Amino acid sequence: MSTVDNPWELTRAIAPRRYVNRMIAEADGVIRSNSYPSKYPVNGNPPTTPWAMDLTSLDGRFWFAAFDLDAKTPEAFEQASEDLGVLVRILRDTGLPHVVCRSSPTGGFHVWVPLAGIDKAVMVQLADAARAVLPTLDHGMLCNDRTGAVRPPGAPHARGGASTVMGGADDVDVLRTPTVTAGDLLRVTAAFRELRPTVDPADSSPTGPVDARHRAHRSLPAWGEAHMATVAGGRDPSRTGYLCLLAAAVSGWTLADVEHAAKTAPGMEHYRTRNRPTGGRERRTAAEAAARLERQWAKAQERAVLYRYAPEERAQRDLTELTGIVDVVDAMLLAFTASPGRWTRTEADLHDSTVLTYLAWLSLRTGSRDVAAALRSVAIATGIPSSTVDRSLRRLHEAGWISRRRQADGPNAAIWRLSGRFSTPGEHVGPLHDVTARPPAELFDVRAALLEVLEDRITAGRHDVFTRAGLGPTARRTYESLTTTENAVHTVAERAGLPRGRTRAALASLRRYALVVVSAAGWRRRRLDYRTQAAKKLGGKVHGALQRRELQYRDERDLWAWWQDHLIRKGGRRGRDRVPTTQAVLFRAEDERGGPEAYPLYPCSSDGRADHQAAMRFVRGGLLQDLRDLELAA
Structure with a gap:
């Protein structure tokens, strides 16, 4: 690493505006706020506090692309280092000049690319494409044409140290003569899209x-x-x-x-x-x-x-529907924080938002507005009991947040669709053909990023420790809203859509079981996942609850399929075959019901009524194949 000889002189030479943004120290001389509220002219002496430089000129054109890879924890630093390697390889392969800086001794990385005055539309495409590939990227900094500002190379940091230039990159002088064009950035965008995670x-x-x-x-x-x-x-x-x-x-x-x-x-x-x-x-x-x-x-x-339990992605012929799904999901995530009274007031509200999040994930993944959602599949994927899922679906339907396109019928699950209440079309004046649609490649970038957000929410909260007998849904929502980067309580509360008092109580509960870490900078998830250890501390009723529930649902599915086969045969039609366990068969025996893969006779009492309790005992004992073998042997 190397320091910049005169960081203020470099800033004056490359700043797109006639001022920079500087921090303000409090009365005791200590800087406590991580913001740059004061404007400071570049034609004067160096400011006495850290400063940040705008990335655009006053006309909104970008003169720098600043890739900000955040790394405030050891875990985040490791991921930021991996992201840096991916980014630098792309920039080198495309031949773009760039400068890599370590933002501070304890921070992440800033990668600077000098631009020859680029429109925001190009930067938005770059930001969306990079966001889908680089988990630690602050993608908003790439396309913020109003307040986007970054500390330039050599600028001091509020907590000590300065932004230092790292070896293996171009000299800072390349920032003085910007040459990167819109076409160059589109090649970088294309390179990111080649690495974009696929839906499946x-x-x-x-x-x-x-x-x-x-x-x-x-x-x-x-x-x-x-x-x-x-x-x-x-x-x-x-x-x-x-x-x-x-x-x-x-x-x-x-x-x-x-x-x-x-x-x-x-x-x-x-x-x-x-x-x-x-x-x-x-x-x-x-x-x-x-x-x-x-x-x-x-x-x-x-x-x-x-x-x-996810269905396959549907082939996209008309991207209009996918565009609508992306807009609805984006608006849904905003509604969770903008209207917390609807989604976090009670335990039922928290369950509703979790079920809705899963339906949104299904719709976004498949690219279809209409998705099949079997109660037990939703329950296993979300960690919520199937009876609770059923009640949530009913409440969401009655409130108009989802619509039922088809009732459940036999082995077929109900079909649901997210309503358009989340996303209201903006007012448009003039002919519709003047509306600029989101480019397909950009649409898939945004989709990949939203899928990652939804998947992280679902998987972070689906655990024994957050069942009702454990820490409960409020702690779950708080944990889902945390990252591996420190955040203040008010930031966590905004993400969770919870009042600050409930957020503090949930954070205290999570900390008691070593699930989160607190420092002067804020709260974050632990580097190591202690959810299973916490569930064990909470007792046998909590630990293994989801696994026991999944086994129960598996048995219920088998019982339901057996019962459906019984009803079909009573109607005079050929029943469905099972998927029998693999076994060596010396010869194949058959009867009027079929071969070894057919269901055995359903248990019935002497008066012909079905004995569901006996049937469940056979299912739980794994005896369906044995029953069928006895029928064939007889």
């Missing part, structure tokens, strides 16, 4: 060459095999490594299996080495590698549960 992991492609000789020690889906064999993790080792874990979770691997694969699999490079901010990669310590792999494995298992 099965549709993802490796981001680098694949080692055809590599073979996983256990079976994987084809897409998982490709990622596992991607040489050095490709252009985004962090994302590739995560996809390897996700494929392993879907295939039923154990932690021991992924630990074995992480030793040699090319695609799991991220779990052996880490990105060096100055360039290249360095070996992780054994303890660090094991801890990161275990954390990411837990996340992959949570996402695998979500994908297990």
Whole structure:
């Protein structure tokens, strides 16, 4: 790293406006507010407090693209370092001049790209595309043409230190002569879109060459095999490594299996080495590698549960419908914070918003306004009991937030649609053909970012510890609203849509069970996930509750399918076959009901009435195949 000889002289030379924004010290000389409220002319002496430089001129044209990779915690710094590696590779491949700075000794990174006066529309595309790929990016800074400002290279930090130029990047003098055009930025945007996460992991492609000789020690889906064999993790080792874990979770691997694969699999490079901010990669310590792999494995298992009950993405022929879905979901997330009285007043309100979040995720993932939502599937995905899901759907329907397109019928789930109440069309004057639609590529960028937000909410809150017998839905909503970056109580309360008093109480409860960390800067999730340990402390009624509930729902599904088969056969039609357990069959026996895969006779009393309790005992005992074998043997 190197310091800038005269940061104020550099600022005066490159500032797009005749002033900068500076911090203000309080009466005791200490700076406590992380804001820059005062304007300071650039033609004077250096300010005595830290300053930030606007990225645009007064006409709104951008003269700098500032990629702000936030890293206030060790976990966030690691991810920011990986994001920095992805970003720098893209800028180098596209031949764009750039300057990389460490924003402060304890902060993240600023990557500066000098622009030749770029319109906001181009910057919005860049911001959306980069947001979908770089988790730690403050994407709003890339397209804020009114108040977007960043501390320039060499500028001091309020908590000590300064923004220092890192090795391996261009000299700061490239900032004095901007040459990057809109066409150059569109090439960068296209490069980000090549790395954009797909809606369905099965549709993802490796981001680098694949080692055809590599073979996983256990079976994987084809897409998982490709990622596992991607040489050095490709252009985004962090994302590739995560996809390897996700494929392993879907295939039923154990932690021991992924630990074995992480030793040699090319695609799991991220779990052996880490990105060096100055360039290249360095070996992780054994303890660090094991801890990161275990954390990411837990996340992959949570996402695998979500994908297990997700329908396939629908082929998009007309993007008008997808545009409407994106607008509705975006407005829904805003409504959760703008109208907290509706969504967080009671326990029922919190459940309603969680169920609505899952329906929004289904709609956004499939690209269809109409989505099938079986009660037990929603319950397993959200961690809410199926009876509670049923009541939430009824309340949401009665209030007009969702509409039922089709009633549940036999084995077919009810079809639901999010209403347009969240998103009201803006007033438009003039002919409709003058309306500029969102470009398709930009639409998919926004969709990918929204999917990540929804998935994080759902998976963060779906845990034993947040069941009603545990810490409850208010603690769940608060935990969902936290990140790995410190935030003040009022910020967490705004995200959660909760009053500050309830937020403080929930944070105190979460802290009591070591689920959050508090510092002078604010509250954040723990680096390590202690939700399972907290559930164990809360007792056997809490720990394992979701697993027991899922087993119960599985048995109820089997019982329902058996009962439906019984009704179909009573109507004189051929029943449905089961999916029997794999077993060696020496010869195939059949009767009037079919072969070994047919359902056995449903238990009935002497007067012909169905005995559901006896049927459930057979289901729970896993005896359906035994019953069927006895029928065929007789």
